[in-house]
Amino acid sequence: MDSERLVELFEQVRLNKVSIAQAVARLRHLPFEDLGFAKIDHHRALRQGFPEVIMGQGKETKDIAAIVAAMRKRRVNVLVTRLNAEKMARLKRLHTGLKFHVEARAATWIGRPLKVTGKGTVLVVSAGTSDIPVAEEAAVTATIMGNRVERLFDVGVAGIHRVLDRRPQLDAASVLIVVAGMEGALPSVVAGLVDKPVIAVPTSVGYGASFHGIAALLGMLNSCAAGVTVVNIDNGFGAGFAASLINRV
Numbered sequence: 001m002d003s004e005r006l007v008e009l010f011e012q013v014r015l016n017k018v019s020i021a022q023a024v025a026r027l028r029h030l031p032f033e034d035l036g037f038a039k040i041d042h043h044r045a046l047r048q049g050f051p052e053v054i055m056g057q058g059k060e061t062k063d064i065a066a067i068v069a070a071m072r073k074r075r076v077n078v079l080v081t082r083l084n085a086e087k088m089a090r091l092k093r094l095h096t097g098l099k100f101h102v103e104a105r106a107a108t109w110i111g112r113p114l115k116v117t118g119k120g121t122v123l124v125v126s127a128g129t130s131d132i133p134v135a136e137e138a139a140v141t142a143t144i145m146g147n148r149v150e151r152l153f154d155v156g157v158a159g160i161h162r163v164l165d166r167r168p169q170l171d172a173a174s175v176l177i178v179v180a181g182m183e184g185a186l187p188s189v190v191a192g193l194v195d196k197p198v199i200a201v202p203t204s205v206g207y208g209a210s211f212h213g214i215a216a217l218l219g220m221l222n223s224c225a226a227g228v229t230v231v232n233i234d235n236g237f238g239a240g241f242a243a244s245l246i247n248r249v
Contacts, residue, residue, distance in 0.1 A: 053237065
């Protein structure tokens with residue numbers, strides 16, 4: 001339930017198209033719906049502007065399917081993150097209409113037409129092709145949250161001319177999400193070129209001394225470039241969500 005749905009409901013009550021009892025019935029699951037194994041936060045869209053997101057990692061496929069079904073009844077836009085190939089295959093059999101984003105390891109279902117609410121463009125930049133799954137998670141998240149999203153992939157510092165060649169695209173973005181593994185240098189480079197917020201996403205990509213993303217995380221936290229905000233390792237969803245909030249302002 002979001003503010004737009006509430007206004008529609010109140011207007012229907014005012015016009016006597018919906019009775020007070022019917023309106024109460026529609027609101028009965030606020031603030032949450034208890035499925036026994038999960039409590040769906042139907043109030044989240046009203047508080048934060050987007051419905052609860054389902055994290056697929058660590059959940060049984062049947063439980064994911066049950067949560068999706070409950071949310072689809074509300075006709076809200078659904079985002080499921082961290083799905084492996086096996087869970088995607090099972091969900092395809094349990095739910096029709098889900099769109100699977102293989103590279104992002106995510107699935108979406110559009111209950112209401114997407115409206116662009118972001119005031120500018122969110123540009124998702126990846127250092128290497130190995131970082132694309134995390135970058136795509138960020139891009140899919142920002143897209144379903146109502147943003148115009150562009151992608152700029154494989155422009156890491158090992159070939160610095162690649163990102164310098166795309167200065168107009170960097171300058172045109174309102175918010176930039178920069179995804180990098182290894183030593184995590186790309187967000188510092190990008191932030192030194194633009195006057196927009198840069199959200200840095202360290203990935204677990206890299207050789208032994210990268211410590212599964214810790215080296216990139218520390219490098220980004222210690223960036224000498226101003227305007228860099230850092231999310232956790234491999235947290236493309238968090239970056240996409242944060243970029244959406246910034247892009248609404």
